[in-house]
Amino acid sequence: xxxxxxxxxxxxxxxxxxxxxxxxxxxxxxxxxxxxxxxxxxxxxxxxxxxxxxxxxxxxxxxxxxxxxxxxxxxxxxxxxxxxxxxxxxxxxxxxxxxxxxxxxxxxxxxxxxxxxxxxxxxxxxxxxxxxxxxxxxxxxxxxxxxxxxxxxxxxxxxxxxxxxxxxxxxxxxxxxxxxxxxxxxxxxxxxxxxxxxxxxxxxxxxxxxxxxxxxxxxxxxxxxxxxxxxxxxxxxxxxxxxxxxxxxxxxxxxxxxxxxxxxxxxxxxxxxxxxxxxxxxxxxxxxxxxxxxxxxxxxxxxxxxxxxxxxxxxxxxxxxxxxxxxxxxxxxxxxxxxxxxxxxxxxxxxxxxxx
Amino acid sequence: xxxxxxxxxxxxxxxxxxxxxxxxxxxxxxxxxxxxxxxxxxxxxxxxxxxxxxxxxxxxxxxxxxxxxxxxxxxxxxxxxxxxxxxxxxxxxxxxxxxxxxxxxxxxxxxxxxxxxxxxxxxxxxxxxxxxxxxxxxxxxxxxxxxxxxxxxxxxxxxxxxxxxxxxxxxxxxxxxxxxxxxxxxxxxxxxxxxxxxxxxxxxxxxxxxxxxxxxxxxxxxxxxxxxxxxxxxxxxxxxxxxxxxxxxxxxxxxxxxxxxxxxxxxxxxxxxxxxxxxxxxxxxxxxxxxxxxxxxxxxxxxxxxxxxxxxxxxxxxxxxxxxxxxxxxxxxxxxxxxxxxxxxxxxxxxxxxxx
Ligand SMILES: Cc1ncc(COP(=O)(O)O)c(C=O)c1O
Ligand SMILES: Cc1ncc(COP(=O)(O)O)c(C=O)c1O
Numbered sequence: 001x002x003x004x005x006x007x008x009x010x011x012x013x014x015x016x017x018x019x020x021x022x023x024x025x026x027x028x029x030x031x032x033x034x035x036x037x038x039x040x041x042x043x044x045x046x047x048x049x050x051x052x053x054x055x056x057x058x059x060x061x062x063x064x065x066x067x068x069x070x071x072x073x074x075x076x077x078x079x080x081x082x083x084x085x086x087x088x089x090x091x092x093x094x095x096x097x098x099x100x101x102x103x104x105x106x107x108x109x110x111x112x113x114x115x116x117x118x119x120x121x122x123x124x125x126x127x128x129x130x131x132x133x134x135x136x137x138x139x140x141x142x143x144x145x146x147x148x149x150x151x152x153x154x155x156x157x158x159x160x161x162x163x164x165x166x167x168x169x170x171x172x173x174x175x176x177x178x179x180x181x182x183x184x185x186x187x188x189x190x191x192x193x194x195x196x197x198x199x200x201x202x203x204x205x206x207x208x209x210x211x212x213x214x215x216x217x218x219x220x221x222x223x224x225x226x227x228x229x230x231x232x233x234x235x236x237x238x239x240x241x242x243x244x245x246x247x248x249x250x251x252x253x254x255x256x257x258x259x260x261x262x263x264x265x266x267x268x269x270x271x272x273x274x275x276x277x278x279x280x281x282x283x284x285x286x287x288x289x290x291x292x293x294x295x296x297x298x299x300x301x302x303x304x305x306x307x308x309x310x311x312x313x314x315x316x317x318x319x320x321x322x323x324x325x326x327x328x329x330x331x332x333x334x335x336x337x338x339x340x341x342x343x344x345x346x347x348x349x350x351x352x353x354x355x356x
Numbered sequence: 357x358x359x360x361x362x363x364x365x366x367x368x369x370x371x372x373x374x375x376x377x378x379x380x381x382x383x384x385x386x387x388x389x390x391x392x393x394x395x396x397x398x399x400x401x402x403x404x405x406x407x408x409x410x411x412x413x414x415x416x417x418x419x420x421x422x423x424x425x426x427x428x429x430x431x432x433x434x435x436x437x438x439x440x441x442x443x444x445x446x447x448x449x450x451x452x453x454x455x456x457x458x459x460x461x462x463x464x465x466x467x468x469x470x471x472x473x474x475x476x477x478x479x480x481x482x483x484x485x486x487x488x489x490x491x492x493x494x495x496x497x498x499x500x501x502x503x504x505x506x507x508x509x510x511x512x513x514x515x516x517x518x519x520x521x522x523x524x525x526x527x528x529x530x531x532x533x534x535x536x537x538x539x540x541x542x543x544x545x546x547x548x549x550x551x552x553x554x555x556x557x558x559x560x561x562x563x564x565x566x567x568x569x570x571x572x573x574x575x576x577x578x579x580x581x582x583x584x585x586x587x588x589x590x591x592x593x594x595x596x597x598x599x600x601x602x603x604x605x606x607x608x609x610x611x612x613x614x615x616x617x618x619x620x621x622x623x624x625x626x627x628x629x630x631x632x633x634x635x636x637x638x639x640x641x642x643x644x645x646x647x648x649x650x651x652x653x654x655x656x657x658x659x660x661x662x663x664x665x666x667x668x669x670x671x672x673x674x675x676x677x678x679x680x681x682x683x684x685x686x687x688x689x690x691x692x693x694x695x696x697x698x699x700x701x702x703x704x705x706x707x708x709x710x711x712x
Contacts, residue, residue, distance in 0.1 A: 023505070024504065024505050025503055025504025025505045026502070026503055026504075026505075028415060028502075032414060051414075052414075053411045053412060053413055053414070054411070054412060054414055055409045055410070056409060056410060056412070057409055058388060058408075058410055058515055058517050059381070059384060059494075059517055059519075062418070062419065062554075063418065063424065063496060063498050063554075064424075064494070064496060064554060065554050065557040065558050065561070066424065066553075066554025066555050066557065066558040067558045067561065068419065068420075068422065068558070070420055101559075101562060102559075102561070102562070103561045103562050103565060136504065138415075138420070138504055140419060140420060142419050146382070146384070147381055147382060148380065148381025148382075148492065148494055148519055149379070149380050149381045149382075150557050150560075150561070150564070150590065150591060151561070151564070152561050152565065159414055161414050163415075163504055183546055184547075185544050185545070185546035185547045186547075187547075188541050188544040188547070188580040188581075189541070190539055190540045190541035190580065190583075191540075191541045191542075191543075191544070191559055191580065192555070192558070192559040197422075197555070197558065197559075198418075198419075198420060198421050198422025198554065198555060198558070199422050199548070199553070199554060199555015199556070199558055199559060200555070201420070201421040201422065201506050202421050202422040202423045202424070202458055202548070202553065202554070202555055203457075203458075203547055203548040203553075203555060204506075205421070205423065205506070205507070205508050206457060206458070206459050208506070208507070209459060209508065224546065224547065224580055224581070225544075225580070225581050225582075226581075227546075235506060
């Protein structure tokens with residue numbers, strides 16, 4: 001079986017959009033990576049081809065039973081034009097963990113990393129070089145067998161597409177308002193919450209729509225069993241600075257193991273800031289706020305990197321945090337992470353991976 | 357906007373398979389229905405075309421965030437060649453309820469029913485006319501907008517495909533062995549369990565695989581909050597006859613509102629058999645079994661219609677029900693339902709819908 005990445009370059013390069021007016025995830029680069037899986041041949045025929053539509057049987061199981069996993073990471077370009085990926089090995093490992101949960105065959109880590117690097121390198125002039133911008137990379141796997149029986153597909157496609165994204169913080173970093181959800185549930189232990197798979201996001205859309213309509217930018221989920229413990233935000237993990245200590249919900253099995261989350265924890269430990277991963281109930285958070293001990297709150301995720309939380313609304317209570325302003329530690333974490341990502345700062349942890 | 361169903365017949369009809377050797381959901385008929393949705397035009401251009409692949413952008417949200425709903429129903433042919441659908445209006449209503457949960461625009465009930473009837477009528481020679489066989493019909497909606505932002509798609513496709521299916525009971529009705537799952541969870545209240553959407557099925561595959569490997573044909577799910585109350589089987593609702601009374605889990609919000617379930621309840625009420633929809637814990641069931649009061653158990657769903665349960669395994673306990681044989685009431689329900697579906701019996705409830 002061919003395991004060399006075959007490259008077929010596009011004859012018609014697209015015109016690049018104005019990077020400063022980019023909307024998230026609407027513009028795609030010139031090329032994409034694709035690789036097929038069959039029971040007989042395993043993963044085979046890895047190739048980079050011009051970005052193009054895909055054709056599937058209407059009975060392909062992806063359309064009916066949603067057997068799919070995905071990842072999200074970014075490529076950054078430094079001031080001296082070096083291109084970096086941030087901890088891509090972690091994304092590939094998480095992709096494989098998600099795949100195990102969803103009965104999808106794992107991909108070879110080395111090959112996947114090579115594919116990421118090659119694709120980014122070929123489309124490197126799509127990486128916006130302005131402050132805060134980057135190239136968003138979306139690896140994903142879909143089940144493709146035409147079969148209405150509810151059983152794992154015998155064939156799959158692994159693809160990588162890329163999209164240049166503008167800055168999350170065009171007008172400077174401004175804290176968001178988040179609604180604590182106490183009716184709908186995103187995931188429950190024993191379910192698929194810790195896999196990065198479509199169904200988790202589809203189910204959350206209605207709640208996100210309601211929150212948006214009420215003026216909140218995101219939803220903070222509580223656990224599915226007791227509706228009590230804090231889990232995570234739409235596509236971010238959460239951190240709270242309470243009385244000098246940083247607290248983040250532990251990996252309960254129902255939240256995503258964020259790579260930004262992991263990096264924040266490692267960074268805080270490195271700095272000697274007390275940080276603990278544990279259960280934290282919404283009541284505990286509310287009490288901390290009432291006592292004036294809830295000092296800062298922020299979300300962590302690939303898209304925004306760090307997103308300060310200025311207000312949490314829970315039932316009829318509004319908790320304004322740090323006067324609705326970005327906290328000092330929040331800003332320090334943001335600067336440190338983006339500094340490492342974009343090559344502005346030293347990388348003591350070896351998180352950057354250079355693309356030639 | 358065009359709301360008339362346009363019909364484009366296939367020039368090359370496929371060869372029909374031998375109906376007696378059919379596997380579920382692997383063979384498709386000559387035609388399919390398709391209709392598009394856009395924000396500006398709503399649902400438009402309904403059409404019946406030759407069965408064919410569909411082409412989508414790799415960034416289509418269906419591949420990433422799984423915004424999709426589906427339905428399953430059957431067409432039967434009677435001894436005197438009349439073609440019937442079973443309660444198709446219920447499927448269309450449920451499709452729309454699922455769509456509301458998944459932020460998908462609802463379809464017009466009348467148009468959807470007309471599409472079902474027209475498509476079945478055009479491919480009516482694909483309906484196997486042997487005992488126990490039928491034509492399985494799969495309406496489904498997928499989100500098609502190319503957009504990596506997690507937000508409801510602005511465009512969708514509603515499609516109907518059909519597949520002839522052999523008899524579930526080739527060697528006569530034989531009770532199945534089912535494993536009660538006490539670790540993994542299918543759905544939780546506040547989640548998507550009562551919507552017929554891909555993610556519920558993708559998440560269950562791993563459990564189904566484990567159960568199959570251990571010799572069980574299906575999994576019986578417990579509730580996600582307390583891991584205690586009986587919910588449903590993979591693609592069936594469940595009924596237990598306990599000391600003369602038939603009990604089925606109530607519609608808690610996390611199980612699918614089965615149309616066969618509803619029909620069974622109405623049938624039992626019509627016969628004067630006591631039936632109640634309520635919470636039933638696995639302990640209660642176990643005690644009833646120990647006391648000799650668990651008389652019969654069966655699953656209900658479109659695929660099998662009625663499937664007798666001969667054994668339930670829960671942790672280290674095995675509950676053999678009715679000596680592993682099909683119960684009397686189970687058989688009576690099966691005969692009554694299939695009699696109505698296939699036109700063999702009177703239809704006092706008006707459940708059959710004739711296709712011209
Ligand atoms: C549900 C969810 N939680 C958390 C995260 C943050 O993870 P990461 O830091 O790896 O981007 C994401 C986004 O990737 C997500 O989708
Ligand atoms: C999860 C689930 N429960 C129950 C059922 C039974 O529903 P119905 O009787 O409408 O086929 C199905 C199948 O359709 C199902 O997928």
